[in-house]
Amino acid sequence: MTTTLPRPSRPSNGPPTIALPALPVSKTRKSTGALPSPTNKSAPNTPRSGLRAPSTTFAPPPSPAPTSALPQPRAVSTIGTPARTLRKTVSINSFPQPPRNETRINSLPPSPLGLDASRNSARKPKNPTTPSYLHLSNSTPSLLNNSGEGKSISSASVRMSDGLFSVSSPPQSRSSSAQDSYSTSATTYDDLADGAASRHAGDSSEKRSSKTDGKGNVLVSVRVRPDAGGNENNKTEGEWMVDGRRALISCRGKEGGDYHYDNVFSTHDDNGKVYDHIAKRLVRRVMEGYHGTVFAYGMTGTGKTFSMQGTATSPGVIPLAITDIFSYIRETPSREFLLRVSYLEIYNERIHDLLSMSTGGGIGSNAGQDEIKLREDAKRGVYATPLKEEIVQSPTQLLRVIARGDQARRTASTQFNSRSSRSHAVVQIVVESRERVPGNTGGESKRSGMLPGGVRVSTLSLIDLAGSEKAAESKERRTEGSHINKSLLTLGTVISKLSDHKDKDGKSDGKEGKHLPYRDSKLTRLLQGALSGNSLVSILCTIQIGSAGSAAAANSHTTETINTLKFASRAKNNIVSHAKKAEEALGSGGDGGARVLLERYRMEILELRQQLELQAKAKKDRKALEEEEKVAEEEKARELEAEYRHEEQMLEMQLARTALKERIDHLNRLILSSKSIGVNSGSFSSLGVRASMLSTRSSVATPTSGRPTIERSSSLTSASSTVGRRSSGGGQRLSGGETGPEDDDSVGEFGDSVASLAAQNRALQADLADKNRYIQTLEKRLVQARRASSSRASTGFSATSKGILVGEDHSVAALLKDKDAEIIDLRARLDDKDRILAALRTAARSRDVAEGTTDGRTSQLLDNMPQPPLSPPATVTPGTGALDTRKRRKSVDEMSKMLEEMIHERVENGQIIRGTRGSVRVADHRRLESLPEPAAELEPLA
Ligand SMILES: Nc1ncnc2c1ncn2[C@@H]1O[C@H](COP(=O)(O)OP(=O)(O)OP(=O)(O)O)[C@@H](O)[C@H]1O
Numbered sequence: 001m002t003t004t005l006p007r008p009s010r011p012s013n014g015p016p017t018i019a020l021p022a023l024p025v026s027k028t029r030k031s032t033g034a035l036p037s038p039t040n041k042s043a044p045n046t047p048r049s050g051l052r053a054p055s056t057t058f059a060p061p062p063s064p065a066p067t068s069a070l071p072q073p074r075a076v077s078t079i080g081t082p083a084r085t086l087r088k089t090v091s092i093n094s095f096p097q098p099p100r101n102e103t104r105i106n107s108l109p110p111s112p113l114g115l116d117a118s119r120n121s122a123r124k125p126k127n128p129t130t131p132s133y134l135h136l137s138n139s140t141p142s143l144l145n146n147s148g149e150g151k152s153i154s155s156a157s158v159r160m161s162d163g164l165f166s167v168s169s170p171p172q173s174r175s176s177s178a179q180d181s182y183s184t185s186a187t188t189y190d191d192l193a194d195g196a197a198s199r200h201a202g203d204s205s206e207k208r209s210s211k212t213d214g215k216g217n218v219l220v221s222v223r224v225r226p227d228a229g230g231n232e233n234n235k236t237e238g239e240w241m242v243d244g245r246r247a248l249i250s251c252r253g254k255e256g257g258d259y260h261y262d263n264v265f266s267t268h269d270d271n272g273k274v275y276d277h278i279a280k281r282l283v284r285r286v287m288e289g290y291h292g293t294v295f296a297y298g299m300t301g302t303g304k305t306f307s308m309q310g311t312a313t314s315p316g317v318i319p320l321a322i323t324d325i326f327s328y329i330r331e332t333p334s335r336e337f338l339l340r341v342s343y344l345e346i347y348n349e350r351i352h353d354l355l356s357m358s359t360g361g362g363i364g365s366n367a368g369q370d371e372i373k374l375r376e377d378a379k380r381g382v383y384a385t386p387l388k389e390e391i392v393q394s395p396t397q398l399l400r401v402i403a404r405g406d407q408a409r410r411t412a413s414t415q416f417n418s419r420s421s422r423s424h425a426v427v428q429i430v431v432e433s434r435e436r437v438p439g440n441t442g443g444e445s446k447r448s449g450m451l452p453g454g455v456r457v458s459t460l461s462l463i464d465l466a467g468s469e470k471a472a473e474s475k476e477r478r479t480e481g482s483h484i485n486k487s488l489l490t491l492g493t494v495i496s497k498l499s500d501h502k503d504k505d506g507k508s509d510g511k512e513g514k515h516l517p518y519r520d521s522k523l524t525r526l527l528q529g530a531l532s533g534n535s536l537v538s539i540l541c542t543i544q545i546g547s548a549g550s551a552a553a554a555n556s557h558t559t560e561t562i563n564t565l566k567f568a569s570r571a572k573n574n575i576v577s578h579a580k581k582a583e584e585a586l587g588s589g590g591d592g593g594a595r596v597l598l599e600r601y602r603m604e605i606l607e608l609r610q611q612l613e614l615q616a617k618a619k620k621d622r623k624a625l626e627e628e629e630k631v632a633e634e635e636k637a638r639e640l641e642a643e644y645r646h647e648e649q650m651l652e653m654q655l656a657r658t659a660l661k662e663r664i665d666h667l668n669r670l671i672l673s674s675k676s677i678g679v680n681s682g683s684f685s686s687l688g689v690r691a692s693m694l695s696t697r698s699s700v701a702t703p704t705s706g707r708p709t710i711e712r713s714s715s716l717t718s719a720s721s722t723v724g725r726r727s728s729g730g731g732q733r734l735s736g737g738e739t740g741p742e743d744d745d746s747v748g749e750f751g752d753s754v755a756s757l758a759a760q761n762r763a764l765q766a767d768l769a770d771k772n773r774y775i776q777t778l779e780k781r782l783v784q785a786r787r788a789s790s791s792r793a794s795t796g797f798s799a800t801s802k803g804i805l806v807g808e809d810h811s812v813a814a815l816l817k818d819k820d821a822e823i824i825d826l827r828a829r830l831d832d833k834d835r836i837l838a839a840l841r842t843a844a845r846s847r848d849v850a851e852g853t854t855d856g857r858t859s860q861l862l863d864n865m866p867q868p869p870l871s872p873p874a875t876v877t878p879g880t881g882a883l884d885t886r887k888r889r890k891s892v893d894e895m896s897k898m899l900e901e902m903i904h905e906r907v908e909n910g911q912i913i914r915g916t917r918g919s920v921r922v923a924d925h926r927r928l929e930s931l932p933e934p935a936a937e938l939e940p941l942a
Helices: 025-031 049-050 074-080 082-093 100-104 117-124 134-137 146-153 190-199 205-210 270-279 280-288 302-306 317-331 395-408 444-449 475-501 521-527 550-576 590-596 595-700 701-733 736-746 750-793 798-851 857-864 881-909 924-928
Strands: 219-226 242-243 248-249 258-259 263-266 291-297 333-347 350-353 373-376 380-386 389-393 425-435 456-464 535-545 911-915 920-922
Touching: 134 190, 219 550, 242 911, 248 550, 263 270, 263 798, 270 280, 270 302, 270 317, 280 317, 280 425, 280 456, 280 475, 280 535, 291 302, 291 317, 302 317, 302 535, 317 395, 317 456, 333 395, 333 475, 333 521, 333 595, 373 521, 380 521, 389 395, 395 425, 425 595, 444 550, 475 521, 475 550, 475 924, 535 550, 595 798, 750 798, 798 857, 798 881, 798 911, 881 911
Parallel strands: 219 263, 219 535, 291 456, 291 535
Antiparallel strands: 242 248, 248 258, 333 350, 333 389, 333 425, 373 380, 425 456, 911 920
């Protein structure tokens, strides 16, 4: 297989670089050419290093001791450069190895290449009695080695301490990218590194390496993909030899050599193991506040996506990292976390948001998206914007988000991969964390006045690069390929030049060094922070060394593989990380604060909680108000109902009263009629007497007193007719059967008057009886009404009803009293009538005596009437002529006088009042006192 990438002219001291991109720096080449020598890798500093057959029996050869079976790598001849060799040795040995593997690896047989002996022999003089991996582990601790992890993960108490980070980056190493450093807080791990270095002051080379080496924070691993043909015996695949235990890959070809890395994974190693070695610790560090970057680099089809994403049965780095992230959160109750994730791809040098795109990854699938640009600020470094970030709360949710992005990622079938990634894909997980205030959760901290600590923000970038490839047949693939190759070339260039930015101690020297072309591609721009040392870095390079079925393919693979191996070596040599734990941002202000969602959310939660409390209070007040209103409404309703019932009762009473009143009016009319009858009958009787007198007078022609007499006569006629009518009407109303006799009685002159009086008397008595009955009926109805009211009053309106009943009682009592008074009045009038009748009888007898009549019809008629106690009748003596007339006149005069006296007497007694025209009427107080008095006016007799 051939590569389209330009081949740089290779220095003689480097490993084969036939297929490498044209890297610009010869110095880099030298550096790169100094591939890990067996000697340099010989000193294990971790359990796994120890497994690489640490032995005190090995001599420390200054140069590698390649096996005779392998071609002597040119790199070996250059490893004699002390500084380079030392640095490489220290950095590689400082890489972590999983503690669990220690036993297993210790039991492994020595490397067939015999490189362990030379490496370990190189360590032996320094500490012949102590396993070299332990020695180096102490001397060059790194954020990614076991010592660090042991402290940070084993227990919460250790996690809580900042001293747990025995990071090896010396202060000098910071200078390489100090201008971009996120960290302004503790330099704990630097100090510790210095301390660690000083413990080995006796070994100047080691001390130097510990100072210069930020590479303790950079892991470079190589993974060999199984051959598609099924030949997995990768130990000796043609000219290649892979030794996972010693992290060695040897090539026996013309550009061959020995390549040492932090980890070499054979075809037998699964994704779990790969993750454990390349990313597990880094993920932990990210959770503790460091930035971390893991990326996979390699030729197309060599297993980058397989390693990063994995499969359902063999999850890759990304899903395993997610699992660990949430495990860490669970294990760390002392802090609270907020995770947000973004997912972008760089396709044809354009950035696309995979979380905002529709799935399918086709052209135009991101139509409508704002162009995503890269920006840089002091706090965040280089970042893409605008980019969708999703907050995730569970591994499942996070995996789902990433799976959605994967769906949107552009893939296509290529010569080497049926589903080749055509873009660089970057998953970025931002971890915000804050220490919980003991005993307080949520809003309680505010209430207690204790503020929690600041928020720490760190980022984990998981990058699956597109694979380098030769020109494809289709134009589209060629375009994609050219962009991919260009960006990968820029990446290689930047990494190569990184060594130029370091002084002899490995410190970055931006002024003197060459320009770093980060801006030449979006990929390098995005990786700028990681490459310049602000992040812990783990690079997984994937290769395929099988023949893949054809000599051409095998050849192509070899070239590409060697390119990849060289890239890995340069990365290991040149990238220096001095990552620091991110500072804790207090408050929500400022640039840093603006992106600290945890703080913003906390503030938002507080605000919302306050709003909630206010709302709850308002709701409570409103409820109380509503209750009051409800009570008031109920009260009002009750009042209205009571009022309504009262009105009903009043109406009933009114109706009853109206009925009573009507009846009373009717009775009054009857009474008045009776009175009129009584009075008029009295007048009539007297006038009747008088009429007879008048007729007598007429006969005696006494015109002197004619006028009044005539008037009186007229009046009598009128009154008589009135009485006749009223009496008739009243009789009809009271009892129809009684009208007959009355009508009969009303015929005739004197006889008629007397009969009428008798009829009137009967009528009055009947009326009286009728009234009594009516009064009884009224009393019954009142009792019934009272019962009805009291039953209604029992439904809750007792107070009001009482008032009604009391009023009713009063009105009924008054009514009864009125009626009683009227009855008494009526009786008194009857008495009056009786007296008048008696007077009339007397007058009639006197007349009879005076006229000498013997029939006594008038007096007899009158005698038939009830006899009131009257004065004894005057003695009448018969006479003739003028004497008789004189006697009659005298008799009439006497009678008139007697009547006048009687009236006068009553006027004096105050029983009656004399009117201005001589009329008389019953005194009011007499009425009230129920004294018998005629209600109608009595015409004066004289
Ligand atoms: N270690 C491995 N074990 C088993 N199968 C593997 C391994 N590595 C890769 N493969 C298989 O090889 C094929 C190509 O792998 P993958 O797509 O991961 O390559 P790649 O490097 O991502 O390619 P590209 O750059 O074109 O995207 C896949 O079918 C994958 O399953």
